[in-house]
Amino acid sequence: MKGFISYYKRKLRIFISKNFEPQILKFEKRRITKLLENKKEIVLIYSIGKVGSSSVYSSIKSSEVNIPTFHLHSLAPERIEEQKEYYRSGVRNSVPFHLIQSTAMLEALKSYNGKIYLLTPIREPISRELSSIFQDSFNFSNSKDDLKNDLSSTVNDKVKDLVSELPEYEWFERELKQVFNIDIFDVNFDFDPDQGYLYQTYDNLDFCLVRAENLNQSFRDITKKMFGEHNSISLSSANEASDKFYNTSYIEIKKEISLDEEQLEKVVNSSFIQKFYPDFISNIRRKWQREIHV
Template identity: 25%
Template sequence: MKRIISKINKKISIIYRTCYYHKLKNKTIIVHTLGKVGSSTIYEELKKISPWKNIFHTHFLSNEWLNVKLKEGNHYESNYKAAKKVFSYLDKNSDKKKYIIALVREPVSREISNFMQNPKDFIEGDILSESLDSLKNSYLQKLNYDYTLNWFDTEFLNYTGFDVYSKPFDKDRGFSIYHHDDFEVLIIKLEKLNECYSGAMKEFFDLNLKLSGNSNQSSQKEISNIYKELQQTIKFPKEELSTLYTHKYISHFYTLEEIKQFKEKWS
């Protein structure tokens, strides 16, 4: 009986989603963005409401990254699979317009989150067996912001042909929508995601959507205590932060007040 009821509820859910979210049907939606910027949250939110299996989540789709920068080793195997899935779908659904959602995040926070999510890129042993000082040293020795600061200039530009820096970004609202060739592009600032998500989805898809939760957050996992301690104790020289926060990635997406707060937080 429970199995029957479950099947009935599943069919009802599909019928409801098919009717209520019909505006998503003829779209190919790709959450294509930097890693560790909250993209899993948006991907999961959209995936659960669409019955058409037209929602994808990728970090790399350009030839430069897939065929050159990521060609060595199997560390990025999941990225290759995700890209292959998108290309296969696009080949069969070339008539559908592509809707790209990308996010940005303040680079220091993003790099710490990446460290906690991918510790094997920084240390050889188990992250839970390392002391806080040891983790900090390992992190600082391999810290590099190139991926974060240059992703839009390499990966995003090469795949979409759209230079995000050529158009203004609404720093106060926290999101902007752009039209470029056969792409519709939505860029959201992670720090504003909770307050602007509904407005952004309304303008982008003409749907009333709400954000129900966060996915894939290190602060919710077994290493949450270490993550919090690193966030609280890692500090940088003011000169180093001043150089970092003058990069066009920062000045394009963040207000002067936000930049000031970032400097105060990490110095």
């Protein structure tokens, strides 16, 4: 039943965004402008997709922290337009709501001078990419029942692209670095894998980079740092694959993915893995070299 509901909710959202994009954008601009009006603080959950950001957003939104909170994947103007064109020209043929909201937020931030709490989750990239493909399945297939066959070749192509260059690099360069001037690969950006997150304070910006794999253990500490000792927040789950219509196909394709040794070495030797996941390397090798994945 959950899968059935998730499928038709997604179809409805696509229909609405396809037919009412200008109206939605106008509404979002007004809504966000009003939310930011006279506000001294805002929270941006800002990341590449499928890293646990929905859970982070939902947890903060449902808490007693009374600060406007937004969930975004893009704030770079050129990249927003590129993604809009990508979705309009695909099977989906409509712009996702998060890009409409990004357009509205980008405009609103130009005149905002208050404090920003910026929270950016990351995730082991092979798992993240597979989840992203299925989350984006409506841009590759209109089928609910034959999704596995429709997406098999897409998954293989995307995994090959990932091995060539992790999508994380483009996101961190064009989004985090160009928009907020934060370079996570700078030598002074000292990430401790044992802690699983890094928290830094700039002039009007508190920035936290956290591994999705550490969110359950770290989220209370992070929210204490952001909102004060009395505002520790528990992490709740949202946007889980197990609740989606594509879950069966997702599990089946996940079992079939197996990188050869050369491909896997390129991934684990990448600067992203070496800096943020050195303690996960043996786990990544075991998980993606096996013929059957759990």
